[in-house]
Amino acid sequence: MPSSGSPRRQRLSLAAVILGAAIVPFGLRAVNAVTRPPGAEPSYIPSVESPRVRGPFDREAVEALREAANDVILIGDSMAGTRIHPGHLSRLMGGRGAAALFHPGSGPAYWYLTFKNLVVNAGLHPRTAVFFFRDENLTDTLFRVYPSALDRVARQREPVLDELLAARANGRYFRVHRILTRLYGHDQARAWLEPLIVRAPVAWSATRRARKRLLERINNEVFTLDALRPMAAADMASASGEALDFRRNLPTSVLPEILRLSHSSGIRVAFVRVQRRPGPDGPPPQSAALRAYVGALRAYLEENGALFHDDWGDPDQPLSIYEDGDHIAREYRLHCTELFFRKNPEVFR
Amino acid sequence: MIFHSLDFAIFFVLVVPLYWTLPHRGQNLLLLAASAVFYGWIHPWLLSLVATVALVTYASGLGMEIWPSRRKTFLWFGVFVTFGVLGAFKYFGFFAENVAAALSLAGLRVPRPALSLVLPAGISFYTFQAVTYPIDVYFGRMRARRSLVDVAAFVSFFPSLLAGPIMRASTLLPQIEGVRRFSAAAARDATLLLAWGLFKKLVIADNVGVIANKVFALREPEFHVLWAGVFAFAVQIYADFSSYADIARAVARWLGIDLVRNFDHPYLAASPAEFWQRWHISLSTWFRDYVFLPVAYRISGRLTAEKRFGLDAATRAYAGGIMVTMLAAGLWHGAGWNYVLWGGYHGVLLALARLLAPRRGRRRRARRWLRPARAAGMFALTAIGWLFFRETDGSMILRDLALSPFQASALGRQTGAYLFFLAGLYSIPLWIDSLWSKLGGPSLTAAMAREDARLDGRLVAAQALLAGTLVAGALTLHATTSLDFIYFRF
Numbered sequence: 001m002p003s004s005g006s007p008r009r010q011r012l013s014l015a016a017v018i019l020g021a022a023i024v025p026f027g028l029r030a031v032n033a034v035t036r037p038p039g040a041e042p043s044y045i046p047s048v049e050s051p052r053v054r055g056p057f058d059r060e061a062v063e064a065l066r067e068a069a070n071d072v073i074l075i076g077d078s079m080a081g082t083r084i085h086p087g088h089l090s091r092l093m094g095g096r097g098a099a100a101l102f103h104p105g106s107g108p109a110y111w112y113l114t115f116k117n118l119v120v121n122a123g124l125h126p127r128t129a130v131f132f133f134r135d136e137n138l139t140d141t142l143f144r145v146y147p148s149a150l151d152r153v154a155r156q157r158e159p160v161l162d163e164l165l166a167a168r169a170n171g172r173y174f175r176v177h178r179i180l181t182r183l184y185g186h187d188q189a190r191a192w193l194e195p196l197i198v199r200a201p202v203a204w205s206a207t208r209r210a211r212k213r214l215l216e217r218i219n220n221e222v223f224t225l226d227a228l229r230p231m232a233a234a235d236m237a238s239a240s241g242e243a244l245d246f247r248r249n250l251p252t253s254v255l256p257e258i259l260r261l262s263h264s265s266g267i268r269v270a271f272v273r274v275q276r277r278p279g280p281d282g283p284p285p286q287s288a289a290l291r292a293y294v295g296a297l298r299a300y301l302e303e304n305g306a307l308f309h310d311d312w313g314d315p316d317q318p319l320s321i322y323e324d325g326d327h328i329a330r331e332y333r334l335h336c337t338e339l340f341f342r343k344n345p346e347v348f349r
Numbered sequence: 350m351i352f353h354s355l356d357f358a359i360f361f362v363l364v365v366p367l368y369w370t371l372p373h374r375g376q377n378l379l380l381l382a383a384s385a386v387f388y389g390w391i392h393p394w395l396l397s398l399v400a401t402v403a404l405v406t407y408a409s410g411l412g413m414e415i416w417p418s419r420r421k422t423f424l425w426f427g428v429f430v431t432f433g434v435l436g437a438f439k440y441f442g443f444f445a446e447n448v449a450a451a452l453s454l455a456g457l458r459v460p461r462p463a464l465s466l467v468l469p470a471g472i473s474f475y476t477f478q479a480v481t482y483p484i485d486v487y488f489g490r491m492r493a494r495r496s497l498v499d500v501a502a503f504v505s506f507f508p509s510l511l512a513g514p515i516m517r518a519s520t521l522l523p524q525i526e527g528v529r530r531f532s533a534a535a536a537r538d539a540t541l542l543l544a545w546g547l548f549k550k551l552v553i554a555d556n557v558g559v560i561a562n563k564v565f566a567l568r569e570p571e572f573h574v575l576w577a578g579v580f581a582f583a584v585q586i587y588a589d590f591s592s593y594a595d596i597a598r599a600v601a602r603w604l605g606i607d608l609v610r611n612f613d614h615p616y617l618a619a620s621p622a623e624f625w626q627r628w629h630i631s632l633s634t635w636f637r638d639y640v641f642l643p644v645a646y647r648i649s650g651r652l653t654a655e656k657r658f659g660l661d662a663a664t665r666a667y668a669g670g671i672m673v674t675m676l677a678a679g680l681w682h683g684a685g686w687n688y689v690l691w692g693g694y695h696g697v698l699l700a701l702a703r704l705l706a707p708r709r710g711r712r713r714r715a716r717r718w719l720r721p722a723r724a725a726g727m728f729a730l731t732a733i734g735w736l737f738f739r740e741t742d743g744s745m746i747l748r749d750l751a752l753s754p755f756q757a758s759a760l761g762r763q764t765g766a767y768l769f770f771l772a773g774l775y776s777i778p779l780w781i782d783s784l785w786s787k788l789g790g791p792s793l794t795a796a797m798a799r800e801d802a803r804l805d806g807r808l809v810a811a812q813a814l815l816a817g818t819l820v821a822g823a824l825t826l827h828a829t830t831s832l833d834f835i836y837f838r839f
Contacts, residue, residue, distance in 0.1 A: 010533035013809040017537045017816050021544055024817020025824060173355055186824040193825055201770035214763060222567075222574065222764045229568045 025184045032188040044158040045109075047166035047178070048145065050187055055151035061101070062122045070097035072347065073119055075111045076132030077144075078104040079274045082327040083132070083336040092341045093348055099126075103152075107144030108137060109161055112254035113153040120265045128307075128347050129262070130270045134326065136243050136293055138271065139253035141168045160257055167252040220324060244289040246296035259304045270307035270347045271297075272340070275317050276326045283313040309344050350390040351511075352596045353550055360387065365603050373528050377502050380525070380604070384507035388471070395469050398434060399510075402479045403501040405430040409483040410493035410500070420487055427483030435476040438469055443684030471511035473681055477635055479504045482518035484639065491519045499525050508600040512593045514611040514631035521606070529605030539602035541812045544819040545782075546595030553779055554589035555828030557581045557772045564768065565739055572752040573765020576732075581772035582739045583732050587615065588779055590629070614783040616731070619723040621698040624731060632681070636674050645670030660704070668700040675699065682738070687746070691737040698730060778822075 036053075043049035065073075071093065074084055086100040101114050111131055119129060137143055141164050154161075169178075181187050202211045243249070250256065262269040273294065276284045286294075294310065301308045311317060316339050323329040328336050341348065350357050364383045368376055389396045409427025413420045452458075482500065485491045494500050503522045509515070564570055564578025594611035601608045611631050618624035625633045649666035657665060672693070679692015740746050757765070 007533065010537070014533040014537040014540070016809050017540045017813045020813025021540065021816040021820045024814060025821035027817075028821055028825065176355055180824060184821070184824060186821065189825045197774055197826070198771070200774055201767045214767070217760060218764050218767060221760060223563055227567055227569070229566055 025186065028189045029185045032185050035192050036188065043147075044154045044156060045145070045150075045162045045165055047162050048142075048169055049147065050181060050185060052147065052188065052191075054154075055148065057155065058118070058152040061152075062118055065099055065118060065124055066122065068097050068099055069124075070099040071127050072096075072098040073115075073124075073126045073129045074098060074100045074102065074132070075114050075129060076102050077106045078102070079134055079326060080132035080272075082323070082330070082333060083274060084340060085333050085337045088334050088337045089341060092338065103149050105144060105146060106149050107146075108133070108139070108141055108254045109145050109165070110149050110153060112161065112258055113150060113158065115258055115269075116261055117153050117155055120261045120267065125265075126267060128268045128270055130272060130344075130347060131258070132272050132274055134274055134276060135290060136249075138255055138297070139246065139249040140243060141165055141253050161254070164252055164254060164257070244287075244293040246293045246300070250300065255300075259301075259306060262306065268305075268307070270309070270344065271301055272344070273308075273310045273312065274326070275311040275314055277322050278317070278319045280319055286312065307344070307346050314339070314343075350387045352593065352600075353547060356390065361600065361603075368604060369531050374498075376529065377496075377498050377525060380502045380507070381498055381505065384502065384505040384510060387507035388505065388510055391470055398438075398469055398472065399475060399505050400501075402431050402434055402476060403504040404497075406479045406482045406504060407494070407497050407500040410486040411495070413483070413486050414493035424483050424487040428480055431476050431480045431483075435472055438472055440680075440684045474513045474515055475504060475510055477632070477681075478509070478513075478515045478517075478521075481516075481635070481639075482522070485517065485519050491522070494522065494526075496526075506601075506606075508597040508604070508606075509608055512590070512597070513629075514594055514597065514609050515635055516608060516631065517635075520609065524606045531605060535602045535605070537809070537812065539599040541816045541819075542595050542602070543599035544816040544823075546592040546599060548819040548823045549588045549592035549595065549779065551823045551827035553775055554585050554592060556775045556826070558585040558589065559828060560768050560772050561585050561739070570749075571757045571761030571765070572754045573757050573762050574768065575736075575749055575752060575765075577765040577768035577772065579732050579736050579739070580769055583616075583728075583735050584772055584776040584779065586735065586738075587612070588776065614786050616728050617724055617783050617787055618727050618731075619720050620727060621695065621702045621730070624727060625695070625699070632678070636678050636681075640677055641670045641674040644673045664703060667703055671699045671703075672696040685741055686743065687737050687741050690746075691734055694734050694737055698734075 039053045040051045041054065042051050043054070072089070074080060074086065074089075080100070081102040081104060084100060084102075086098045089098040090096065101118060103110055103114075111133075115129055115131075118124075119126065131138070145165065199211060199215070202214050258269060261267075278284050294312075298308045298310070317328075317336070321328055321332040321335065350360060360383070364379070368379050368383075371379055384399075385396055388399060406427050409423045409430075412423035412426070416423070482503070486493045499522065502525050503516075503518060506516070506521065506525075558581075561578050561582035564574055564581065567574065570578065591612040594608075598608045598610070609631050611629060613627040613630065615624055615627035618627050645666045648669040649662060652662040652665055655662075660668070675692040675696030676689055677692070679688045679690070679695075682688045682691070736749060737746060740749065
């Protein structure tokens with residue numbers, strides 16, 4: 001063992017290093033203060049987000065919806081976006097309007113806020129709101145909690161959603177994570193540092209647009225689900241374990257709240273589970289756990305007066321109509337819209 | 350229990366203060382209990398395996414001492430049972446599959462084994478560590494121990510239990526038996542080492558690991574994409590494995606025990622032999638002492654002095670010994686032919702380097718400035734080896750090796766360049782660390798090795814600043830996908 005310095009000085013030096021490890025990260029707050037644009041305010045979901053500058057609520061969308069007075073409101077992500085053409089659906093409905101509130105890369109938190117703030121609380125009275133989702137997405141509240149999307153549909157405070165997110169993120173890990181985040185503000189530093197690193201290797205590209213385009217092409221053309229080995233694609237496409245325990249996830253999901261809003265507003269809700277990318281010989285494989293999950297979801301929704309439709313195994317949606325991953329090719333969008341109209345008569349009754 | 354988990358943080362904070370309040374025997378009992386909690390946290394049944402190995406090695410050593418005339422019997426008892434546990438859990442499925450496949454080639458239909466055993470975490474490490482005890486007792490390098498607690502604490506020592514370093518009984522047992530005193534200097538350096546290990550794991554290994562995983566999930570990666578993925582894997586496996594070793598050493602230092610260094614900047618190596626002196630040092634020295642030297646000695650005893658194929662007897666013995674050793678080392682990493690191929694590839698590299706060495710000896714001395722180029726060349730050769738290591742599908746390896754850079758699309762080239770630079774960017778701290786060491790910068794984490802070190806205020810300030818910066822970096826840039834330590838699966 002080294003005998004450098006007195007024991008007391010050695011202990012002080014140990015304390016100095018431990019303190020250094022604890023104190024230096026506070027420097028991130030100083031960095032944040034420099035890099036943070038003015039106008040940061042507490043988040044509407046403070047349990048999982050630090051103060052930041054938020055984007056504006058989309059009032060124009062509310063006005064447009066109010067003016068159109070649609071019969072059916074469609075809510076979902078790119079799965080719905082590549083399958084449903086709202087104009088064509090309106091024509092199929094005989095002129096009664098269908099409005100699409102799709103946002104690519106959105107999740108259940110976004111869908112819930114859209115329904116609550118753009119439809120129910122805006123005083124609209126469509127007959128039906130239809131939610132499109134994949135597998136266990138509906139009950140995975142933390143799936144795609146992206147501020148850039150949520151800002152457009154969130155009010156100043158969203159206590160119900162915040163409580164659900166807090167409950168979902170209430171493990172020991174999340175509690176420690178929250179404490180550290182509040183102490184050091186490293187999530188704010190990450191918000192600007194990580195994109196900087198991810199974009200740095202394409203810095204040679206002449207314009208910001210060219211850089212963005214290249215990153216999009218790498219994601220959408222090189223690393224598509226199609227390009228993966230079958231096992232890897234299956235692993236990536238399928239949820240497992242606790243995510244497929246419907247009863248466990250229901251209390252911390254937005255589903256009961258959507259149904260409560262539906263009952264209080266008199267707007268009927270329908271849920272469509274879109275089919276993931278099928279294999280060359282048939283529909284995509286489903287684990288026993290996923291089948292059990294879907295069964296429990298269907299039973300719960302039907303018990304609570306909601307409509308449910310499952311696209312899985314639809315022979316009219318073969319592999320040939322798919323483009324990348326679970327997206328449908330553009331030329332089959334009208335075909336899928338017609339399928340949706342034909343196979344969900346209750347929605348349009 | 351894994352090091353980068355909240356469970357381990359709580360475990361560590363509870364165990365260390367309690368440990369230093371206990372007398373020596375109590376410390377060893379606590380070490381044993383803590384190791385049981387640490388390993389049993391994964392699954393309690395795993396404890397039965399490590400307990401079996403500890404009991405067998407203890408009994409084998411004691412038997413040799415009590416019945417000296419049956420020393421060899423007790424040695425083989427210890428070695429066979431310990432390696433039997435390893436063989437049964439790690440290689441049974443592989444062996445049965447291959448026998449069935451071979452018989453089916455001969456037209457015999459053999460049902461595939463219905464029994465599939467789960468590979469217990471860390472089994473390759475603690476069995477290799479445990480088996481050094483009966484071997485060292487047999488060869489008189491150490492005497493057999495009477496204390497089962499000490500031997501069991503040595504076999505199951507939790508900091509190195511899951512992924513090494515593989516400690517020799519003659520190195521670790523005396524430390525467990527000896528009275529330990531808390532050293533604030535050692536703990537101070539260990540704190541920095543801990544922060545560095547966590548940073549390497551959470552920021553470097555896990556971020557570049559995502560790149561490697563994505564590339565190796567592709568069905569038909571193009572040339573540039575594939576080799577960017579291989580580069581990312583080379584960074585990942587070094588950062589991942591060395592981070593575990595660093596954290597293990599840091600935790601052990603907090604307990605007053607010094608573990609051997611497992612990595613010495615392996616990507617600075619300029620030759621295959623140097624690479625193996627720097628990579629997974631505890632395993633390579635284990636194989637050197639317990640496999641290569643005995644095998645090469647046996648081979649050389651059977652060779653005539655005359656030259657064959659233009660090679661003298663010593664070179665032929667070396668080549669034979671190194672091929673056996675490296676094939677075994679490959680198989681140690683996993684029950685798969687790709688690991689055997691990886692080991693064989695390194696065996697060939699080592700043998701070729703030995704063959705070529707005498708011819709270029711003088712030239713090498715004259716051209717030291719060529720060392721960076723040679724290190725880059727060695728890195729490229731190592732990367733080819735990592736392709737064999739990472740790619741478990743033989744047909745994919747053949748396909749990958751046949752890829753041409755000239756047939757790649759523009760998007761493939763751009764993607765490869767992007768991934769290469771992204772992995773490079775994340776790994777900058779790793780290269781700085783290696784260059785710092787190469788340029789002779791003072792080590793900030795090696796007080797235990799500096800017997801005459803004086804307390805230097807500037808050094809402590811640098812350590813405090815660096816530890817804080819590493820923690821800030823780990824908090825800010827940790828990968829959102831936390832990957833398991835790669836070597837857990839071995």
